[in-house]
Amino acid sequence: MSTHKMINRICCAALALALIVTALFCNAERLGIQHSRHTQGYESRLFDTSAVHTIDIVMDDWEGFLETCENEEYQSCAVVIDGQASRNVGLRAKGNTSLSSVAAYGNNRYSFKIEFDHYEEGNTWYGLDKLCLNNIIQDNTYMKDYLAYTLMNRFGVNAPLCSYAYVTVNGEDWGLYLAVEALEESFLSRNYGTSYGNLYKPDSMKFGGGAGNKGNPDGMDFPAMPDMAGNAPDPGNMDSPPTMSEDVPNMADGQNADMPNIPGNAPDLNHANAPGIPNDTGVQNQDAAAKAPRDFKGMPGGGMGSEDVKLQYIDDDPDSYDNIFSSAKTNITDGDKNRLIASLKQLSEQQNIESIVDIDAVIRYFVAHNFVCNDDSYTGMMVHNYYLYEKDGMLSMLPWDYNLSFGGFGGGSNASSVVNSPIDSPVSGPSMDDRPMVAWIFSNDEYAALYHEYYQSFISMLANDDMLSNMIDTVSAMIMPYVEKDPTKFCTLEAFQSGVKTLQQVCKLRIESIQGQLNGDIPSTSEAQQNSQTLVDAASIDLSAMGSMGIGGGDGMKMPPDFPAQGDENSPNKADDMTQGEKAESSQNAHGHNNGMPLMPGMETEEPGINTILWLGISIVILLTGLLFAFKFKARI
Numbered sequence: 224m225s226t227h228k229m230i231n232r233i234c235c236a237a238l239a240l241a242l243i244v245t246a247l248f249c250n251a252e253r254l255g256i257q258h259s260r261h262t263q264g265y266e267s268r269l270f271d272t273s274a275v276h277t278i279d280i281v282m283d284d285w286e287g288f289l290e291t292c293e294n295e296e297y298q299s300c301a302v303v304i305d306g307q308a309s310r311n312v313g314l315r316a317k318g319n320t321s322l323s324s325v326a327a328y329g330n331n332r333y334s335f336k337i338e339f340d341h342y343e344e345g346n347t348w349y350g351l352d353k354l355c356l357n358n359i360i361q362d363n364t365y366m367k368d369y370l371a372y373t374l375m376n377r378f379g380v381n382a383p384l385c386s387y388a389y390v391t392v393n394g395e396d397w398g399l400y401l402a403v404e405a406l407e408e409s410f411l412s413r414n415y416g417t418s419y420g421n422l423y424k425p426d427s428m429k430f431g432g433g434a435g436n437k438g439n440p441d442g443m444d445f446p447a448m449p450d451m452a453g454n455a456p457d458p459g460n461m462d463s464p465p466t467m468s469e470d471v472p473n474m475a476d477g478q479n480a481d482m483p484n485i486p487g488n489a490p491d492l493n494h495a496n497a498p499g500i501p502n503d504t505g506v507q508n509q510d511a512a513a514k515a516p517r518d519f520k521g522m523p524g525g526g527m528g529s530e531d532v533k534l535q536y537i538d539d540d541p542d543s544y545d546n547i548f549s550s551a552k553t554n555i556t557d558g559d560k561n562r563l564i565a566s567l568k569q570l571s572e573q574q575n576i577e578s579i580v581d582i583d584a585v586i587r588y589f590v591a592h593n594f595v596c597n598d599d600s601y602t603g604m605m606v607h608n609y610y611l612y613e614k615d616g617m618l619s620m621l622p623w624d625y626n627l628s629f630g631g632f633g634g635g636s637n638a639s640s641v642v643n644s645p646i647d648s649p650v651s652g653p654s655m656d657d658r659p660m661v662a663w664i665f666s667n668d669e670y671a672a673l674y675h676e677y678y679q680s681f682i683s684m685l686a687n688d689d690m691l692s693n694m695i696d697t698v699s700a701m702i703m704p705y706v707e708k709d710p711t712k713f714c715t716l717e718a719f720q721s722g723v724k725t726l727q728q729v730c731k732l733r734i735e736s737i738q739g740q741l742n743g744d745i746p747s748t749s750e751a752q753q754n755s756q757t758l759v760d761a762a763s764i765d766l767s768a769m770g771s772m773g774i775g776g777g778d779g780m781k782m783p784p785d786f787p788a789q790g791d792e793n794s795p796n797k798a799d800d801m802t803q804g805e806k807a808e809s810s811q812n813a814h815g816h817n818n819g820m821p822l823m824p825g826m827e828t829e830e831p832g833i834n835t836i837l838w839l840g841i842s843i844v845i846l847l848t849g850l851l852f853a854f855k856f857k858a859r860i
Contacts, residue, residue: 240845263349263350263351263409263412263413264349264350265347265348265349265350265351265404265409266384266413268304268305268307268349269304269305269348269349269351269354269386269388269402270384270385270386270402270404271386272373272385272386272387274701275386275387275388275389275399275701275702275705276304276305276386276387276388276389276402277303277304277305277306277388277389277391278302278303278304278356278388278389278390278391278400278402279302279303279390279391279392279393279394280300280301280302280314280335280390280391280392280393280397281300281301281302281303281393282298282299282300282301282314282392282393285392285393288314289331289333292315292316292331292333293316295315295316295317296315297313297314297315297338297341298313298314298315299311299312299313299314299342300312300313300314302314302337302348304348304388307348307349309339309346309348311342311343311346312337312338312339312341312342312346313337313338313339313341313342314335314336314337314338315335315336315338316333316334316335316336317333317334317335317336317355318333318334331711332358332360332397332398332711332713333358334355334356334357334358334360334400335355335356335400336353336354336355336356336405337353337354337355337356338352338353339351339352339353339354340352340353347409350409350412351404351409352405352407352408352409353405353407353408353409354402354403354404354405355402355403355404355405356388356390356400356401356402356403357400357401357402357403357626358398358400358713359399359400359401359626359713360626360713361626361627361631361713361770361771361772362626362631362722362769362770363713363714363718363719363721363722363768363769363770364719364722364723364725364726364769364770365387365399365401365699365702365706365719365722366695366698366699366723366726367595367625367626367627367628367629367631367726367769367770368385368401368403368624368625368626369385369387369401369698370595370625370691370694370695371591371592371595371597371622371625371628372384372385372403372622372625373385373694374591374594374595374685374691375587375588375591375592375622377684378587378590378591378680378681378684379583379587380584380587380588380591380621380622381414381415381584381612381619381621382621382622383403383404383405383406383410383622383623384403384404385401385402385403385404386401386402387399387400387401387402387698387701387702387705388400388401388402389705396708396709396710397710397711398709398710398711398712399702399705399706399709399712406422406424406552406610406621406623407422407552411553415612415614419553419614420553420612420613420614420615420617421551421552421553421555421559421563421612421613421614422551422552422553422610422611422612422613422621423547423548423550423551423552423610423611423612423613424550424552424609424610424611424623425528425531425532425534425546425547425550425607425609425611426528426532426546426550426607426608427528427529427531427532427546427606427607528605528606528607529546530657531543531544531545531546531547532546532547532606532607533601533606533657533658533659534567534570534611534618534658534659534660535567535571535657535659536564536567536568536570536571536572536659539561539564539568541557541560541561541564544560544563544564544567547563547611548560552610559613562613562615562616563613563616563618565616566579566613566616566617566618567659570618570659570660570663571659573659573662573663573666573667576663576667576670578616578617579616579617579618580617580618580619580660580663581617581618581619582670582673584619584620585618585619585620585660585664586664586670586673586674586677587677588619588620588621588622589602589620589649589661589664589674590674590677590678590681591622591681592622592649593644593646593649594681594682594733594737595625595628595629596628596629596630596641596644596733597625597627597628597632598627598630598632598633598636598651599624599627599628599632600624601620601658601660601661602649602650602651602655602658602661603632603651604651604652606658608623608624609621609622609623610622610623618660620660627771627772629641629726629729629730629766629769630729630766630769630771631766631769631770631771631772632771632772633771633772636766637761637762637766638729638732638761638762638763638764638765638766639758639759639760639761639762641729641733641761641766642729642732642733642735642736642759642761642764643736643745643752643758643759643761644733644736645740645746645747645748645749645751645752646675646678646737646740646741646747647665647671647740647747647748648747648748648749648750649661653749675741678737678741679741682734682737682738682741685730685734686734686738691730691734692727692730692731695723695726695727695730696727699720699723703716703719703720706719714770718768721768722768722769722770724768725764725765725766725768725769726769728761728764729761729764729766729769732759732761732764735759736758736759739757739759744757745757745758745759746758
């Protein structure tokens with residue numbers, strides 16, 4: 224029987240093509256093909272934002288657990304989320320100085336962290352390994368964290384998912400919380416696929432009150448801080464209220480005399496001999512400075528974080544970056560450390576930016592971040608509350624902890640300074656040179672133009688059909704019944720309503736000011752705004768109505784005897800974090816989170832998983848075709 228004279232060449236060509244396509248598929252990421260994103264399951268369940276979810280914590284000795292919350296130790300319990308039970312999970316309180324503050328005040332409304340895999344490796348809730356329950360302290364609007372994360376997700380930032388959850392304990396009402404996806408294994412898999420890179424949470428601002436907080440050595444005091452507008456405190460009036468982290472209670476007038484002696488070594492901002500600050504003789508307090516963390520910078524205008532937390536290059540020694548590497552959330556090697564240091568060196572020198580910075584991701588992050596005016600962050604004086612993601616030397620920023628946004632940090636901001644916060648001077652203080660992760664944007668005209676282009680897209684998204692205003696109205700109406708019946712809430716229902724109204728005003732004027740800055744009608748830098756007559760007037764707005772440092776704020780602050788003020792505890796403690804020995808083994812893939820919003824420039828336009836399915840399908844078809852030809856024609860020989 225005869226055969227086609229070209230059969231061998233056809234078969235060889237088909238098999239070769241199949242191998243080439245398969246090789247391309249296996250190396251897709253190196254060739255610029257992005258990971259496809261698949262829903263794991265928990266996204267559409269717990270993080271459906273159209274309703275308030277229910278979480279029941281079932282624990283035999285709840286009162287005993289509350290008594291030991293300050294120890295930050297996990298205890299076994301069961302949780303029932305929207306009727307779906309998960310047994311033998313770990314539960315602990317989370318926070319910073321506020322843990323000791325809560326204990327001193329006798330307030331038991333802690334924030335919590337649930338670890339589904341704490342006792343049973345691989346245990347998840349529909350793919351979710353860890354969940355944070357934030358108690359919404361210092362936020363009368365109940366919405367600051369929610370708005371920040373939701374807007375970032377809709378703008379294409381890899382932000383944690385969140386939703387509201389009414390928490391009960393053994394069937395009894397406990398309170399309305401914000402459920403937030405922890406930035407750990409599930410988050411990484413959802414956003415970057417199973418072959419994700421390394422995650423860090425740089426921080427040198429740890430003020431006692433919890434396991435793992437080793438900052439603030441004995442005798443170390445901190446200088447008074449400028450307010451959000453960058454105004455330094457009067458050194459001759461050190462008795463004035465300091466502007467400080469969320470972890471330091473900011474009591475209302477007349478309450479300081481009754482304030483208990485809270486453990487946790489909160490920094491003394493009124494100390495005239497703080498490290499690096501001249502005393503009455505003009506000589507720096509070297510003894511105190513010697514006890515400070517490595518390269519701690521406490522000078523007004525420079526930010527209080529250490530050089531490594533500011534993402535500055537120090538030297539090639541990994542020990543110089545302890546505040547980064549000791550807070551790694553993934554298992555890292557010496558090679559990982561050296562690669563990150565090499566990227567930081569180029570970042571500080573502003574060299575090869577396109578090779579070491581995910582330009583699209585970082586600009587999107589700073590656009591949304593700068594809109595909400597969060598001074599308790601990388602761009603603020605404390606220089607913390609952010610995550611650093613790195614893979615193959617490429618860096619990007621991830622958001623965390625926005626309960627003090629919209630001018631809530633420090634309680635010293637005025638509404639006009641917040642509303643008109645200059646988009647081209649996003650760093651607190653006179654210069655952004657010591658924050659290289661944001662400085663590169665404004666040192667290059669092309670990057671600055673791209674930043675403005677993205678900002679215009681973001682503002683257009685918010686203003687389109689009054690999207691942001693309608694979102695605030697919808698969410699406030701949805702959660703109001705739960706706020707009203709919340710037995711442990713930090714503010715009255717009236718204070719909540721007043722806070723929401725103020726938030727609407729601030730957001731409306733913020734959009735107006737930014738649009739004016741983008742159009743050139745309003746100055747977009749701090750220097751140009753100093754004598755400007757074109758700024759948006761927000762003098763009639765009282766920001767404290769939305770809540771601020773301390774607890775709540777405004778006249779509607781609820782202060783019953785058994786729920787006195789306490790410091791913030793939204794940010795997770797180091798003991799909450801993944802150990803460096805943990806590495807994701809989940810087979811879950813990532814998932815897109817555009818949530819039906821219009822696509823912004825650079826965002827993915829395909830349905831989740833379509834790239835992977837397409838490449839795999841082509842490979843299989845070509846391979847099968849080659850095998851079929853080979854089998855068919857060989858059978859004729």
